[in-house]
Amino acid sequence: MSAVTRNNRNGRKRARFTSGPTGTVLRLVFSLAITFFGLLLVTFLIGRVLPIDPVLAAVGDRAPQEVYDRVREEMGLNLPLWQQFFIYISNVLQGNFGQSVLTANPVLEDIKRVFPATLELATLATIIGVSLGIPAGVFAAVHKGKWPDHLVRIIGLAGYSMPIFWLGLMGLLIFYMKLDWVAGPGRLDSFYLDFIEPTTGLMLVDTLIEGDTDLFWNAVSHIILPASILAYFSLAYIARMTRSFMLEQLSQEYILTARVKGISETRIIWRHALGNVMVPLVTVIALSYANLLEGSVLTEIIFAWPGLGLYITNSLLNADMNAVLGGTVVVGAVFIGVNMLSDVLYRLLDPRARR
Amino acid sequence: MRKLIAGLVMGTALATAPMMAQAETPKNALVMAFSIDDIITLDPAQIFEFSGAEYAGNTYDRLIGFDNEDVSKIHGVLAESWEVSEDGKTFTFKIRDGIEFASGNDLTAEDAAFSLQRVILLDQSPAFILGQFGFTAENVKDKIYAADESTLVMEVDQPYAPSFVLYCLTAGVGAVVDKEEVLAHEVDGDLGHEWLKTNYAGSGPFKLNKWTAGESLSLTANEDYWDGAPEMKRVIIRSVKESAAQQLLLEKGDIDIARNLEADQLASIADNDDIKLLSKGKGALWYLGLSQKNEYLSNPKVREALKYLVDYKGISETILAGRSQIHQAFLPEGFLGAYNENPYSLNIEKAKSLLAEAGYPDGFSVTMDTRNTTSIMAMAQSIQATWAQVGINLEIIPGDGKQTLTKYRARQHDIYIGRWGPDYQDPHTNASTFAWNPDNSDDASAKPLAWRNSWDAGDLTAKTDAATLERDDTKRAEMYVDLQKQVLENGPFVIMFQETEIASMRGNVNNFVLGPSFDNNYYRYVTKD
Numbered sequence: 001m002s003a004v005t006r007n008n009r010n011g012r013k014r015a016r017f018t019s020g021p022t023g024t025v026l027r028l029v030f031s032l033a034i035t036f037f038g039l040l041l042v043t044f045l046i047g048r049v050l051p052i053d054p055v056l057a058a059v060g061d062r063a064p065q066e067v068y069d070r071v072r073e074e075m076g077l078n079l080p081l082w083q084q085f086f087i088y089i090s091n092v093l094q095g096n097f098g099q100s101v102l103t104a105n106p107v108l109e110d111i112k113r114v115f116p117a118t119l120e121l122a123t124l125a126t127i128i129g130v131s132l133g134i135p136a137g138v139f140a141a142v143h144k145g146k147w148p149d150h151l152v153r154i155i156g157l158a159g160y161s162m163p164i165f166w167l168g169l170m171g172l173l174i175f176y177m178k179l180d181w182v183a184g185p186g187r188l189d190s191f192y193l194d195f196i197e198p199t200t201g202l203m204l205v206d207t208l209i210e211g212d213t214d215l216f217w218n219a220v221s222h223i224i225l226p227a228s229i230l231a232y233f234s235l236a237y238i239a240r241m242t243r244s245f246m247l248e249q250l251s252q253e254y255i256l257t258a259r260v261k262g263i264s265e266t267r268i269i270w271r272h273a274l275g276n277v278m279v280p281l282v283t284v285i286a287l288s289y290a291n292l293l294e295g296s297v298l299t300e301i302i303f304a305w306p307g308l309g310l311y312i313t314n315s316l317l318n319a320d321m322n323a324v325l326g327g328t329v330v331v332g333a334v335f336i337g338v339n340m341l342s343d344v345l346y347r348l349l350d351p352r353a354r355r
Numbered sequence: 356m357r358k359l360i361a362g363l364v365m366g367t368a369l370a371t372a373p374m375m376a377q378a379e380t381p382k383n384a385l386v387m388a389f390s391i392d393d394i395i396t397l398d399p400a401q402i403f404e405f406s407g408a409e410y411a412g413n414t415y416d417r418l419i420g421f422d423n424e425d426v427s428k429i430h431g432v433l434a435e436s437w438e439v440s441e442d443g444k445t446f447t448f449k450i451r452d453g454i455e456f457a458s459g460n461d462l463t464a465e466d467a468a469f470s471l472q473r474v475i476l477l478d479q480s481p482a483f484i485l486g487q488f489g490f491t492a493e494n495v496k497d498k499i500y501a502a503d504e505s506t507l508v509m510e511v512d513q514p515y516a517p518s519f520v521l522y523c524l525t526a527g528v529g530a531v532v533d534k535e536e537v538l539a540h541e542v543d544g545d546l547g548h549e550w551l552k553t554n555y556a557g558s559g560p561f562k563l564n565k566w567t568a569g570e571s572l573s574l575t576a577n578e579d580y581w582d583g584a585p586e587m588k589r590v591i592i593r594s595v596k597e598s599a600a601q602q603l604l605l606e607k608g609d610i611d612i613a614r615n616l617e618a619d620q621l622a623s624i625a626d627n628d629d630i631k632l633l634s635k636g637k638g639a640l641w642y643l644g645l646s647q648k649n650e651y652l653s654n655p656k657v658r659e660a661l662k663y664l665v666d667y668k669g670i671s672e673t674i675l676a677g678r679s680q681i682h683q684a685f686l687p688e689g690f691l692g693a694y695n696e697n698p699y700s701l702n703i704e705k706a707k708s709l710l711a712e713a714g715y716p717d718g719f720s721v722t723m724d725t726r727n728t729t730s731i732m733a734m735a736q737s738i739q740a741t742w743a744q745v746g747i748n749l750e751i752i753p754g755d756g757k758q759t760l761t762k763y764r765a766r767q768h769d770i771y772i773g774r775w776g777p778d779y780q781d782p783h784t785n786a787s788t789f790a791w792n793p794d795n796s797d798d799a800s801a802k803p804l805a806w807r808n809s810w811d812a813g814d815l816t817a818k819t820d821a822a823t824l825e826r827d828d829t830k831r832a833e834m835y836v837d838l839q840k841q842v843l844e845n846g847p848f849v850i851m852f853q854e855t856e857i858a859s860m861r862g863n864v865n866n867f868v869l870g871p872s873f874d875n876n877y878y879r880y881v882t883k884d
Contacts, residue, residue: 065802067479102569105568184604190610
């Protein structure tokens with residue numbers, strides 16, 4: 001994905017030198033189109049060289065040869081590769097991402113179902129990660145070399161190096177089994193599953209729309225643990241970056257000047273230094289958010305969370321290529337979208353970028 | 356700063372406080388954790404996956420069924436009675452009166468005829484189960500028809516053993532669908548297939564409430580079921596892939612039944628008094644497929660030696676721990692004609708002398724394509740260690756399920772460790788794959804397991820065909836015993852275990868039924884204390 005990011009950044013730099021908004025938009029559209037085309041082409045090729053037979057997902061291992069041959073033909077797999085790709089692209093241009101073999105649904109419908117689950121989890125995780133990670137990073141920077149700094153470093157290292165699989169299971173064991181603070185795997189208790197019709201697909205929002213507070217709290221109790229575990233990872237990253245950005249700022253002369261002027265230490269740290277740190281931090285946070293939006297497969301498996309990561313992985317292992325390609329487009333779009341968003345924020349936060 | 360952190364911590368604690376998880380499921384609902392992501396369709400004419408079969412078994416009725424404890428006892432379900440003509444080619448079923456579909460439509464012989472015709476016309480993966488009796492898209496409407504409202508006639512092309520025909524009708528493709536309902540949703544002459552993939556048109560004890568692929572499947576009781584309404588008004592199956600998560604849900608009481616616990620989880624719940632286990636021998640077999648394209652494996656002495664080189668007892672007791680029994684013939688216990696003797700056991704000395712006779716006293720090197728799941732990998736490693744004792748260097752090639760299978764089906768393996776589940780309850784299902792290979796060339800039109808392992812089954816192919824025409828069940832059983840003995844002796848298969856399914860459930864759940872296949876795992880008798 002870093003290729004996309006880089007592309008986009010280059011696009012921005014180049015865009016700055018063109019005159020007029022039309023040129024910018026045209027350039028943007030062009031670079032987006034190229035990016036998506038490249039994304040689809042590469043994913044398509046990878047899908048075709050996988051040593052997995054896509055027909056197997058459709059007919060199973062025990063189907064007789066005639067059925068196998070017929071389905072293979074129906075799936076267009078006997079055509080030359082370039083022709084398969086051409087057919088696929090022309091369908092996509094008409095807004096048709098095809099049908100998933102595994103779920104018997106149109107891919108777009110599947111994604112509309114699974115993406116909100118991931119979005120909800122990633123957003124909550126990022127909110128938790130940011131609201132704890134930034135203060136922790138600032139705290140560590142201010143007390144550089146003392147125990148708070150070491151503490152934050154240890155927590156960060158642990159967050160970085162502990163396998164999420166283990167952490168998830170431990171979390172369930174402690175907070176669900178032993179302490180009974182949170183609910184178990186899944187987005188809702190099993191017997192609530194039938195009572196909620198997806199409007200937005202975001203469980204926390206849908207339950208509020210229906211005005212059912214019981215369901216809402218149930219959804220909260222299900223999401224809090226996986227979100228916290230994902231948050232731990234982004235927290236570790238964000239805290240570390242905040243610390244190093246802050247250290248850089250705190251050694252600047254304007255900080256010294258401010259101190260000489262007698263401005264309170266709190267104001268210097270939280271207003272002046274952090275204010276300047278916010279600009280590069282936005283990019284860090286955006287990247288970590290975009291990573292979470294891809295869907296964390298292991299977290300989704302342990303928490304029986306039917307999200308995008310699980311969907312794409314499962315589709316890939318079955319060579320269900322329509323689903324994989326559809327999912328890839330979404331991930332690509334998310335990365336580009338989040339990058340653009342961080343560009344906008346960048347401009348808002350940094351007056352120099354507006355010039 | 357400190358206030359901020361304290362506030363956040365408090366906020367989190369408060370947010371989590373009011374939602375203590377409920378520790379019990381409702382009395383009239385059954386909640387299960389089950390890895391159901393193999394379901395790719397809900398149309399009984401297409402369903403060929405384990406959890407799909409279980410869905411169809413609980414929501415659709417068939418003409419006939421068999422006793423789960425003694426499969427030789429075939430009884431009527433939708434068919435009240437049936438007759439086989441003198442020449443053995445015409446089967447006539449009398450359909451029970453007064454049965455309604457969930458839609459409210461009456462169930463008649465016309466629906467039954469339509470359902471069977473539909474299987475042949477749609478020609479999906481399991482269609483051959485009926486197709487093997489000579490039905491084609493061209494002739495099926497003349498061969499399977501309703502003589503009147505309550506009489507279904509089926510004309511097969513040869514005088515097959517009646518048990519063969521009847522067992523095939525107990526399979527999923529024998530499910531009767533609501534003709535009017537299905538045709539109301541027909542698009543471009545697809546006989547309602549696209550619609551039925553995600554919808555329901557049956558008469559069974561449960562009806563479909565909602566299927567969300569990869570997430571859940573929920574069923575509602577059919578209050579008007581002709582054979583008694585189920586006590587559970589709702590069945591909710593949640594897809595939980597991770598077995599450790601299933602265990603937690605079960606121990607906590609958030610679900611009633613966990614279906615996919617692994618050996619270590621079964622061991623750790625063993626001393627939990629709130630949980631009980633139900634187990635049932637299934638038809639699936641664990642085996643090694645030895646490719647005859649490999650120069651070592653094509654040597655009969657080597658094949659024999661390898662059959663002595665599996666620690667059957669050790670694997671069964673520790674790795675599969677209760678989820679299997681040793682079984683070496685190709686027909687699982689419970690099938691007509693199953694041969695339940697297990698002549699091979701771990702015998703290093705015997706294997707060594709056989710290898711020496713074969714000309715490989717110092718062993719050789721081979722590869723084994725192995726699916727990377729915990730238990731399959733553990734089995735492969737046990738075998739690797741055993742073979743090392745006689746100098747055979749086994750290289751394990753791990754891969755994902757579909758990946759190893761793709762290679763196996765293309766005959767590119769040396770050894771494949773796999774699991775084979777029968778397609779229907781008649782012995783022909785396994786005979787036609789382990790002992791039957793009419794064409795061993797690369798572009799053969801039929802590709803049974805014998806073909807995948809490049810094994811020319813010789814006269815066993817003809818013997819297998821002959822067994823389908825033997826109308827005396829005792830003689831028929833003897834023919835299968837003979838086939839099994841020959842495959843045991845010469846075949847390219849080291850068949851090791853027959854699978855046992857274990858359902859782990861809360862102590863208050865009663866009468867959950869596990870049958871010999873997933874078609875016969877029933878929810879309709881379940882009660883809860």
